[in-house]
Each structure stands twice: as C-alpha cells, then as structure tokens.
Amino acid sequence: MVNNSNNGITLNREIKSEKEFSLKKFFFQWEWLLFLIFIAIHIINSQLSPYYLNTYTLLDATMTFLDKAFIALSMTFVIIFGDIDISVGSTIALASVIMAVLYNAGLPMPLAILVCLLVGVIAGFINGILIVKFKELSAVIVTLSTMILYRGIAYIILENQASGGFPMWFNFLGWGYIKTIIPFILVAFIIAAVIFYVLLHKTTFGRKVYAIGNNDVASLFSGVKVDKIKIIVFTLNGLMAAIAALFLTSKMGSTRPNIASGYELDVIAMVVLGGVSTSGGKGRMIGVLLSIFIIGFLRYGLGLVNVPDQVILIVIGILLIFSVMLSNLKLFSNKS
Template structure:
C-alpha cells in the first residue's frame, strides 16, 4: 500500500529549522537559563564589573579548547595542556630572573608551548603511538620539570607592563583576554569550517585510513594540530601568569579536565569526526556562568570540581543513552 504521508528531504528543510534543532541551539537556551538563574540567585551578578570578572573563569581554558576541539575531531587528544601551561610559565619565570622584559617573556611562553606541542606531535604522528598514553606521560614530564626548577618556591616580580595581558582592559569592562578569546574563536572557526585543512580534520576523524588513501597527509595534519594545541597552551600560560602575577609548579592544575569538558559539552564527539567551534564558544560561556554563579553563592571549589566531573560523564553518556533509546523504540 502507498503510505499516507510524505517524507520531506533534508534539502527542503530550511536552515533556520535545522539550526533550531542543533546542539548549539540547546546550549544557547541553557546558557540563557543559567544567566537568568544567576541573576535571580545573587543581587551582585548583574554588576557590569562582576560580569567582566566572570570571563576570567573560561577565557584561558577556552583558548586551549578551540585547538583541542580540532584535535579531538581528528580522533586524538592532548591531556598535557595544563602541564604545558606550568612549564611555559616556569620558563617565563626563568627568563624574568635573567632580566628579560615583557616581549621576551611572551616569546618564551609561546615558544615553550610550541616546543611541547611539537614533542607530543612527533611522538604521536610520526611514531604512531596512542595520544592518550603519550600525553599522560608528557603531562607528568612537563610538570615534573617545573617542580625540579621551582620546588616549593615561586617566581614573582614580573614587569609591570606584563600584567596588561591578564589584567588589562581594552575599553570599559572589556578585558584583553576576552578580546583575544573572541579573535581566536573567529580564527579557529574559519580554519575548521571554511578551509580545506578543516575538511581534512573531519575526514581524518571519521576514517583516517580512507583519508590516507584519498591523498590526505594524516601525520602532517595531526602534527599541526598538536602544534596548535601547544601554542594555545602557551597563550593561556601568558594570560594566566600575567593575571596571577606569579608562577608556581602547581599552576593550572586540573585545567585539562575542564578543557575536555568544555569541548565535549560544545558538541564535539569524543570519538572524533564531528563538532563545531560555535558549540565550544557557547559551552565556554555556559561553564563560565555556572562556575561564577556557584562562586557568588560561596560554593566550595571541591563541589565545583565534582560538578565538572559529573558534567563530563553526563555529556559523554547522554548521546549513547539517547541512541540506545531510539534503537529500542
């Protein structure tokens, strides 16, 4: 019998209707709901300067999350990003004690991040070792070097103009970090969604063998992605060290968990092959609003850590549970 209904092809569905059904739209609704809840829960939340301070809860992590998103889409991961921050910050401290000024300190931080990214990329892309195992090892290696150099001491006394990166404002309540975050969001959005390199990242994440036979240099693409991730960790190290005004070997502890949570919450498939930069941007705001709101309510930091851990498990498990439910239906 002829069915009494017609299936509308995807190409006939308007882009607006597709957008409403996307993960990014759901995240945006969640972000608005959290914003309203925070405004109702605390009378200090809607203060412009407080909202400006709230951006510090996510901008440094989001800078790394943009590169991490592309790396995870390609089927890899870098768990050493927090340790790279620690080592880059330590190297900047060493350069500071040698009398170098702000330009050199920034170059040292970025260069250290690039070197660490190149080290990870060489082992993973050239030797073919699993990235999760390699970066767990380099996570201990990089932070261990920081502890060897510093011990239980701290570097302080950075130049006054160095504080501009982490504490400066461009105009009114718009921080330098927020401007850098926005610029990087646009740059990575264009790189992933509007270039052939971005298309290669998706192809590799879906099927690296097919990508190789299609003429994609899989090893080179993965190496570049690790370089970008290391560089973004270096940028985050400059901003974080500038904001804190000091360096300790324990700096940025736990950042890798929050970065991965931010990426996965943004809709990036932890197994690779799919995800968007706009999703990561919205997820960064969601996590920033949540942590800032909990902070205003004097919620202990350990409770926030528990929440982030549960959030990571939830966003990974939810798609699998939804798929199982649809198969049963």
C-alpha cells in the first residue's frame, strides 16, 4: 500500500506487480479451439470407419504424415518472422537425390546421410543469405527462385529416373518401431518438438525471434543481430527439410527428383492453422503441434473411407479460412 498526502487528502493505491488470472482469457486461447477440433476429428472419423479408433492403427497413422511435420517445427520460426520458405519441398528432393546417387556410387550409407543433412544446411543457408543481402526482395520471391533452382538441380542429377537399393537398416527410419509398438518416427518427432518448444518459448533466441517478427527495425536498434538470427533460422529450416528427406526416402525405399511436391503447402497449412500469424510476431508451438495432428489424422481418417484427395484438400482449406476469420475477429488469443 502506498499513501500519498495532498492538501489533507490521503490517497490509497494498491500497486499490482502481476496481472490477475483471467479464466475467460485462459479458455479463449486458440489452442483450446484446436483441441476441440482435434477431438471432433476423432469422433467424426470413428463414425466413418469402425477401424479408426484402434491404438495400433492411430500410432501407425503417424508414419504417414510426421515426415513433413519436422519442417513445420522450424517453419514456425520463419513465419513468426513474417517471412516464408516455399523451397522446402525442393530441398527435400535435392538432399534425397544426392544422398541416393552418392550411396549407389559407393559412399557408405552413414556418410551419405551426413551429406544429405549438409545439403539441407547449405540450401537453407543460401536462402538466409539471399534474404538478408537483398532486402528489397521478399522471402517468397527468394525462396520461389531457390525452389525452382533446387528442384532443377535434382532433375539434372537424376533426370526422370529413380534411385534406391538402400541397406535394410535404413528402412528403420520410416517403418521401424520402438518396443514393437511405438513408431520410431513418432519418438524422433516428440524429441524434436520438445527441443523446438524450449528454443522458441524458453530461450533468449526465441524472444529475439518474436521481437524481430513484431518489428525488425526496432529490434535492430535494440541491439538484436537481426540478419544473423534470420540466417540461422533459414539454415535450420533447411536442416529440418533434410531430416524430412531421410524419413521420406526411408519410407519410399527409393527417390526421384519429383518427390515432396506440394510439401511446402502442407507445412505452411500446419503452421497457419496452428495460430501463427503470417504478419509476424504471434503464435505458439503448442498450436502448431495440435494442427499437425489435426491435419494428419483428418487425412488418414478420410482416406480410410476412400474420400478423394481433392475433397480432403477442400476440407483443410475450409479449416484454414475458418482459422483466419476467427483470428481477424480476435475472438481467440494466440500471443506468445
């Protein structure tokens, strides 16, 4: 309590150092709506197919969509910047093709995997360098150019042929199990998700990412090394694309230059539905994680009853429009 006297009048003011907890604000968060959608997806799918609500089936279903989910983790950082990276699908193709060609040329598979990761890092680094050096160009223009470039190089290397013949142990990445029940890719994704959650929400680096997304000029004058952080994030995005390439190639058993076509749209949809604002500075990792499983299980459940992929795309598009409308109406909060 603070007492101030002025002409015999005593004013009492209570200084509050913390914000009061608001039950309304807590439940009117974007993640709660996503959770309800997640439950609704399972209810609808279970009504459409009697084979859906099965523990083993649901665990196995994660194998069908978690490869691209790795990129959604790093793409969250990119979109919080207010930028975008549409070259990730082409990065997957390039990294996968180079890995396969080198392996079939005699390079040991562990070294070929390291080269695959290195290709992703280099591709992401090139994106970051171009974006910070040519500030007059938007990220969508830069990554559109590299999307064409990376895919074109993959076609030059392998033309329209397939390359495979990987060792049997490599199949474990895409189809292996832990304790014969839990898919290895699910375990790997959970570990990656925890790392990215901590990086975004519990570190100084994450706070700088939000600051840049809100106002990069103000961040620069506040001492934040904006260009350096952007290069790091785009390089990280390239690395996650290469990791996705490993899992996708393992599942397919071979690779072609046209693999992962359209992956960038699926990844961006996961992030935007998760409540990350395309204008930058807003969004939480938990929302992205929920949206990954919403879209993944939606595709899987509708696929069980042979719903055409075009119809599934329409449903996902409606979900995205719905999310953008609610976000603009500011009914739900998605602030960090």
